[in-house]
Amino acid sequence: MNYKIQDVKKSFDGVITRNLGGGEFIIRINDAEHNLKILEMSTKGIEFILDQRYHRARYLENSTSEMSIVIDNVPVTINMHTHFDDIVYKNSGGGGAVNAQTSLKSQIPGKVVSVTVSEGDSVKKGDVVCTLESMKMQVTVKAHKDGTATSVIVKEGDTVAKGDLIAEIK
Amino acid sequence: MNYKIQDVKKSFDGVITRNLGGGEFIIRINDAEHNLKILEMSTKGIEFILDQRYHRARYLENSTSEMSIVIDNVPVTINMHTHFDDIVYKNSGGGGAVNAQTSLKSQIPGKVVSVTVSEGDSVKKGDVVCTLESMKMQVTVKAHKDGTATSVIVKEGDTVAKGDLIAEIK
Amino acid sequence: MIEKVLIANRGEIALRVIRTCRALGIKTVAVYSDEDANSLHVKQATESYHIGEAAPAKSYLNQEKILEVMLSSGADAIHPGYGFLSENDDFARLCEKNKINFIGPSADSMNLCGDKMKCKAAMLKAGVPTVPGSPGLVKDAKDAARIANDIGYPVMLKSVYGGGGRGIRIVNNDKELHGGYESVTGESIAAVGKSAILVEKFLEKTRHIEYQMARDMHGNTVHIFERECSIQRRNQKLIEQTPSPVVDEETRARIGQLVCNAADAVDYTNLGTAEFLRADNGEFYFIEINARLQVEHPITEYVSGLDLVKLQIDIANGEPMPFRQEDLRMNGYAIECRINAEDTFLDFAPSTGPVPDVNIPAGPGVRCDTYLYPGCTVSPFYDSLMAKLVTWGQTFEESRSRMLAALDDFYIQGVETSIPLYKTILGSKEYKNGNLSTDFLKRYGMVDRLAEDLKKEKELKAEAAVAAAMAYSEYFKSRVQGAGQGWKR
Amino acid sequence: MIEKVLIANRGEIALRVIRTCRALGIKTVAVYSDEDANSLHVKQATESYHIGEAAPAKSYLNQEKILEVMLSSGADAIHPGYGFLSENDDFARLCEKNKINFIGPSADSMNLCGDKMKCKAAMLKAGVPTVPGSPGLVKDAKDAARIANDIGYPVMLKSVYGGGGRGIRIVNNDKELHGGYESVTGESIAAVGKSAILVEKFLEKTRHIEYQMARDMHGNTVHIFERECSIQRRNQKLIEQTPSPVVDEETRARIGQLVCNAADAVDYTNLGTAEFLRADNGEFYFIEINARLQVEHPITEYVSGLDLVKLQIDIANGEPMPFRQEDLRMNGYAIECRINAEDTFLDFAPSTGPVPDVNIPAGPGVRCDTYLYPGCTVSPFYDSLMAKLVTWGQTFEESRSRMLAALDDFYIQGVETSIPLYKTILGSKEYKNGNLSTDFLKRYGMVDRLAEDLKKEKELKAEAAVAAAMAYSEYFKSRVQGAGQGWKR
Secondary structure, eight states, X not given: OEEEEXXXXXXXXXEEEEEEETTEEEEEETTEEEEEEEEEEOSSEEEXXXXXXXXXXXXXXXXXXXXXXXXXXXXXXEEEEOHHXXXXXXXXXXXOOGGGOOEEEOSSOXXXXXXXXXXXXXXOTTOEEEEEEETTXXXXXXXXXXXXXXXXXXXXXXXXXTTOXXXXXX | OEEEETTOOSXXXXXXXXXXXXXXXXXXXXXXXEEEEEEEXXXXXXXXXXXXXXXXXXXXXXXXXXXXXXXXXXXXXEEEEOHHHHHHHHHTTTTOGGGGOOEEEOSSOXXXXXXXXXXXXXXXXXXXXEEEEETTEEEEEEOSSSEEEEEEOOOTTOXXXXXXXXXXXX | OOOEEEEOOOHHHHHHHHHHHHHHTOEEEEEEEGGGTTOHHHHHSSEEEEEEOSSGGGTTTOHHHHHHHHHHHTOOEEEOOSSTTTTOXXXXXXXXXXXXXXXXXXXXXXXXHXXXXXXXXXXXXXXXXXXXXXXXXXXXXXXXXXXXXXXXXSEEEEEEXXXXXXXXXXXXXXXXXXXXXXXXXXXXXXXXXXXXXXXXXXXXXXXXXXXXXEEOTTSOEEEEEEEEEEEEETXXXXXXXXXXXXXXXXXXXXXXHHHHHHHHHTTOOEEEEEEEEEXXXXXXXXXXXXXXXXXXXXXXXXXXXXXXXXXXXHHHTTOOOSSOGGGOOOOSEEEEEEEEOEEGGGTTEEOOEEEOOEEOOOSTTEEEEEOOOTTEEXXXXXXXXXXXXXXXXXXXXXXHHHHHHHHXXXXXXXXXXXXXXXXXXXXXXXXXXXXXXXXXXXHTTHXXXXXXXXXXXXXXXXXXXXHHHHHHHHHHHHHHTTOOTTSOO | OOOEXXXXXXXXXXXXXXXXXXXXTOXXXXXXXXXXXXXXXXXXXXXXXXEEOSSGGGTTTOHHHHXXXXXXXXXXXXEOOSSXXXXXXXXXXXXXXXXXXXXXXXXHHHHHHHOHHHHHHHHHHTTOOBOOBOSSXXXXXXXXXHHHHHHOSSEEEEEXXXXXXXXXXXXXXXXXXXXXXXXXXXXXXHHHSOOOEEEEEOOTTOEEEEEEEEEOTTSOEEEEEEEEEEEEETTEEEEEEESOTTOOHHXXXXXXXXXXXXXXXXXXXXXEEEEEEEOTTSOEEEEEEEOSOOTTHHHHHHHHOOOHHHHHHHHHTTOOOSSOGGGOOOOSEEEEXXXXXXXXXXXXXXXXXXXXXXXXXXXXXXXXXXOOOTTEEEOTTSOSEEEEEEEXXXXXXXXXXXXXXXXXXXXXXXXXXXXXXXXXXXXXXXXXXXXXXXXXXXXXXXXHHHXXXXXXXXXXXXXXXXXXXXXXXXXXXXXXXXXXXTSOO
């Protein structure tokens, strides 16, 4: 499997070469062999010693090709693909798809204190769509792109969780 | 149900009089009503607020009539019986049965470094039966009563857990 | 004599007050909202009373309910902590009426301190210099604009009911002033139900330096040295230290005397803080008095050796100040980092939710006041301060390096924290050199430098991240195959 | 300059050393046995190496293995902590041979300190008074008995290889002497594989008072005040404090000078402790030098403001002492309680096993050095010290009352601890009045008084216990009925 980490240039080929038992493995990353000793493991996280260094990681979201983890307090996004995927990915012009995203989601939990955009309004990137209150502070949610608000999901008084949809901008 | 706590003179009649929902109950102990609010509960322990005071208890051993708990760091043994049991208990001369206990158990975990009593030996209360090593210290296990060692379970080099049988003294 | 204190607060400050009371043999009464039933302050107080729903207005700000608990619990004194009702003179008056010992200044003195206008007038009278600005409240945005043009932009719009940096806007021209005026009005009304605004000259490259003051009921006044709190975001303090790198013995004594005059001028009792702006030319301007125990009081405790909550209780008991000014000596250096649940890269937006695991730093010269424990939850209903990490050293360098080590040691799973930002700040040469100002973060591009640091961190952790990802896939494969052995020791 | 330190130890002391190294920017190498893979020191060190099985002889005492890790990890110095290899002069010599900076005295000096006989002779030569006893090793039990009759019973039998109270017996007559002689021999052989015994006069109602000493490679010697460690069980320290209630300024300086002479006499380098018995008449008798960092060093850190691990590293780097004797000032009072996993009522027998939940005390003037975390395990393979709870106060009373509050706050689920005993001791008038002696526990019947206190506690907790029992039955009933609702919030 090939691994690519956001903000890190180098890419990594990783393979488990040997299971030593008792939670210990020999793995190869690029050209070097490493000893991986697992102390604790669950679907939520892992504690391990890689060579002689202790690490702990928390698994957040993941799909077959992307994984968000927090390792030793550092948030990291990992893209994974087999070498076959790699070719398909490159040929489909992948990588610049972020702007196509239409959903504006809340990045914090809070209470909606005002909504400034109505369905059908055209908005510019950075325009305030609504204002949330959380921890005694007012925080604005801004449009992530230019476009038209095809639907506005929240209304004043709503409570939203992190990741909840605020509006669709096309 | 009637509750009797070791080392406490008073005995307690306890009954749950109302389930208020959400983990809250009204209970009556002797003649007073109390508010019991359960914060966390499992088979291992409980955290609760009784009237306005927070407590946490850990459930150790228990049978239908006896229960060992640690409440707020205080170890407590509770005897429970219905009023019917009470009568049976009194009539059977209960309460002084401890001396009838034949099993000598280890109260600590450790490694057996020497055994001083053989099967068939007669022992006096306080005689050393064997010596254990734990946490770099040597600790002796002493006979809990006068009698004859009808069987000696451990031998030098054994590892014993807390509560393991050391010998039978009859 | 105070024998049972109700603590009208939550979180780390409720725990802080409980600790001193417990050491003094004083009983404590905690209050809690629906959201806080599992909080440590509920578990550690002698008694705990439920007072309502999660929203502060329905619990921690509910004066009648808290008074009811005061009376039914038989508490003889109340400690308000900071925030909530701590600077509400109506509440202080309610306590006075009910013969409850409110651990803080009198309602009248609190009212005077809280009214920025009247307070400023009292300071001018006492010879304590203040920042140029409107002589009193402004009538409306137009009036504010007139004064702004008078003293010159940039100016600050401040709600007189604000506090802790909320209800403040800096505006650079008439256009910004109008928008800012409305925001401040809105925030003030949202917070306390009313609004009244002052205009003040905004000074550039200022430092925030404040003095701990204490005054007993017999009129004895002392200052317990300064704290520099220049590292801020959105006018809220992030990192505090004492002594300030720009306060020498002479300055400490000179401004300290002004502080004592200020406390006398408002007939202050108990502990409070006199806040100053220090302009780049070394001039000090009084800003306001915080009529309560301050979040950052532990750094003063470290260098003075005093227990400030004990001192509050002693003063509230009517005891004379147990020392004179000349008995106080500063010992070493202390720094506090406010560990907030917030995402630095989302403009410090709050981050809330469950915290499954925590590791709290400890060791020589390290103190951490926190409500966190493994399995707790950071609530969106209250402010973002999860912990106060405080370090002490014989030298500034020792306190700084201990802080860096302690920040490394602090692990909070599940929410975003300000810890990475603090590592970048504490490690910067600007901080090390004491080159502080209230615009420190912007001036030195600290958020961008944090992003750079995190990039480097990612490089360092890349192989471990790959290993974690590999382990994850393999773990699932083995679970699906029903094997799963060898995965847990 | 030391850049990477291997810590040949485990538990709280390994963490303690890691903390200072981290603050100083020094890398750390942890070593761990099978039993300790999940320990905090493994997680917090820069690198961690597995060195063998749980039994100390197969891991923490395995000199070859540790040397191997030293070399492969590229560490340039070794910190031995206390116990294990810390006072093994063979190991110190092995390090010297391999040009590894052993953070402690030279092998020769350590050998001299460790040989109670030679050390005693050196002290007599240096004018440091010692306890009457055998001029050297005794040949056998008969020889011991002869000397015992000479100096008069009671006498102490001490293994010269013992330490920390192990390998010591007090005997009152010839009959006891013979049994005791065999026990001490057995324990010494079990611990270090050899045995050699001294006889000493046992003094009644003595206090254990020791001095922290420090000596650099240039012959500069200081003492960093005394610690009184009279509260003991089985000759092992339980509670320590500084200053001692019976040491005044004059005594401190006078005995302190003897301590410096003692350090010079054995050509000591780095930090060590000179232990004394103080007889009831005020006379001090030297007992031994502990050639390592002491368990109870944090109380000295609190009152001196020094980081003693940093001082160890500075001295090991060949730096001159960073202060003179006259620069040191005692500030306040500190107490340490050793929180052991043991059952007071089973004659302090060890208690081991999983610790599902822990609450660690914190707050002003509180420091807790511990390896505990929720979900950890107390291992039967190592000693029973789980945590060191240390408090400081401006007055003795403040440090004592803070300790009582912190003990209350300390919750360790799953094992028996010495916490209840310490509450009884700290709350006693004898402790409060400073009426200490090494037989304090027996003299004042502290274990019986603890039993009384626990009885009272049971009365106080009776209703809560009944409520817990009721909840348990009801919970099972509801689970059996498939309801179970309303049991968890």
